[in-house]
Amino acid sequence: MFSIPQTSGVYILVFHLAKATSISFDRKGTRHTFPPGWYLYVGSACGVGGLSRRLERHRSRIADGKNMHWNVDYFREHALLCEIWYSETDDSRFEHYWAQTVADLKGATVPAPKFGASDCKADCPSHFFHLPGCPSTAVFRSQLSSRGHSTAVSVEFIAEPRGKRSAPGLQCQYLLGRRFLEHRNLAIRDGNLEPDEWTSLAEHRRARLLAESVAKEMKVSFPKLKEAIKFATAVETLIENCGESAWSVIFDHNRPQARKAIMRLSRTSDVRQCHRVKGVIEGLFRSIAPHSDDTVFDTVKYGEVTSRLARARGSLEELRKKLKKTRQGGLLQEAQKLSRLCRLSAQRLDMCLRNRIAPASAVPCYLGKETIMRIVKTKTVKGKVIGLARAALRLIVKNVWDFGEMMRRGLVPTEQQLYDTLRDIKQIQETVEID
Numbered sequence: 186m187f188s189i190p191q192t193s194g195v196y197i198l199v200f201h202l203a204k205a206t207s208i209s210f211d212r213k214g215t216r217h218t219f220p221p222g223w224y225l226y227v228g229s230a231c232g233v234g235g236l237s238r239r240l241e242r243h244r245s246r247i248a249d250g251k252n253m254h255w256n257v258d259y260f261r262e263h264a265l266l267c268e269i270w271y272s273e274t275d276d277s278r279f280e281h282y283w284a285q286t287v288a289d290l291k292g293a294t295v296p297a298p299k300f301g302a303s304d305c306k307a308d309c310p311s312h313f314f315h316l317p318g319c320p321s322t323a324v325f326r327s328q329l330s331s332r333g334h335s336t337a338v339s340v341e342f343i344a345e346p347r348g349k350r351s352a353p354g355l356q357c358q359y360l361l362g363r364r365f366l367e368h369r370n371l372a373i374r375d376g377n378l379e380p381d382e383w384t385s386l387a388e389h390r391r392a393r394l395l396a397e398s399v400a401k402e403m404k405v406s407f408p409k410l411k412e413a414i415k416f417a418t419a420v421e422t423l424i425e426n427c428g429e430s431a432w433s434v435i436f437d438h439n440r441p442q443a444r445k446a447i448m449r450l451s452r453t454s455d456v457r458q459c460h461r462v463k464g465v466i467e468g469l470f471r472s473i474a475p476h477s478d479d480t481v482f483d484t485v486k487y488g489e490v491t492s493r494l495a496r497a498r499g500s501l502e503e504l505r506k507k508l509k510k511t512r513q514g515g516l517l518q519e520a521q522k523l524s525r526l527c528r529l530s531a532q533r534l535d536m537c538l539r540n541r542i543a544p545a546s547a548v549p550c551y552l553g554k555e556t557i558m559r560i561v562k563t564k565t566v567k568g569k570v571i572g573l574a575r576a577a578l579r580l581i582v583k584n585v586w587d588f589g590e591m592m593r594r595g596l597v598p599t600e601q602q603l604y605d606t607l608r609d610i611k612q613i614q615e616t617v618e619i620d
């Protein structure tokens with residue numbers, strides 16, 4: 186499968202060098218020892234045959250009758266060409282945008298100053314870079330888009346890297362799943378199909394047929410590939426939302442993250458994802474897994490409001506039953522205090538939803554994150570019973586905290602959801618008022 190178009194475009198050749206190699210890279214015999222690792226060469230193709238013809242040329246070797254012309258031709262004789270990343274464009278500036286983006290990737294260095302940069306007039310440090318670890322298309326795409334140069338980047342797989350150290354641990358699983366994701370990108374591009382027609386891996390669906398062919402190609406079972414696809418999707422979601430730092434946190438072998446933690450975080454909001462990733466980098470947390478103490482915005486869809494209120498109501502009803510049997514003054518007093526805050530939070534949410542206040546002033550200071558977290562964490566009264574009240578308060582006030590951002594993101598209730606929410610709020614208020 187080699188489906189590179191004949192149009193003009195920009196490309197990156199991704200090479201792997203298993204061990205340090207001395208290569209003379211021009212006609213004069215200029216020699217340089219290249220360390221092991223990954224090499225990215227940025228180029229562009231216009232004219233007859235476009236990308237297709239140029240990349241066919243890069244794939245070939247002297248043995249195929251190639252005339253040596255560029256520095257990269259000499260390098261290619263020694264290194265393994267693993268992947269080609271490319272994008273169709275007539276804009277010749279993209280070659281330099283791409284080179285500058287690669288130059289800024291973490292760990293990227295210019296291995297040989299005179300190599301491949303002879304015709305660049307755009308101040309790029311080079312068009313040929315060394316990376317110690319496996320390069321990530323997801324990171325590259327996210328960096329391109331943060332620079333405002335987003336174009337569809339397609340990937341063609343050429344050869345598998347050799348050597349044990351090419352991909353450690355979880356990264357292997359990611360790379361396997363990514364192979365399917367990239368094949369799917371191409372299929373969506375070429376088939377003019379909506380991306381959501383490719384999400385289901387159920388039998389006979391398009392995505393499933395493609396996955397089965399990828400599994401065969403990679404010599405793994407379909408269930409194994411399916412797990413890898415789920416994982417790769419989670420990783421790419423985190424990179425899309427948090428950029429390169431997500432990649433370095435997820436695959437940092439000095440501070441390994443559990444697969445489960447990565448999967449869980451990927452299902453939360455982008456704000457929480459960045460909060461956790463940044464926290465791990467700054468040494469505030471060891472795991473990127475979401476934690477109940479996170480007070481950042483964390484609502485992905487409106488349905489979460491209804492679900493949180495239902496759980497809060499359950500806790501408050503159980504609390505009410507348990508309080509009937511107790512005569513502990515301290516417990517009753519603390520429960521009343523928390524119940525009152527539950528009522529105030531529910532009331533506030535009701536006001537927000539009926540649109541009587543602007544989202545900007547949705548959270549009054551007595552319901553502020555710091556205030557509430559201090560109250561919830563001050564455990565003068567201990568035990569399961571009071572835990573129910575604390576849990577209910579957290580669940581209700583969370584909706585107030587997230588309200589403004591939810592509206593800004595268009596996470597608004599349907600008429601039915603609004604009706605259900607207002608009903609739940611009323612029931613919560615009735616439950617806590619009785620005490």
Ligand SMILES: [Zn+2]
Nearest residue numbers: 281305307309
């Ligand atoms: Zn340049």
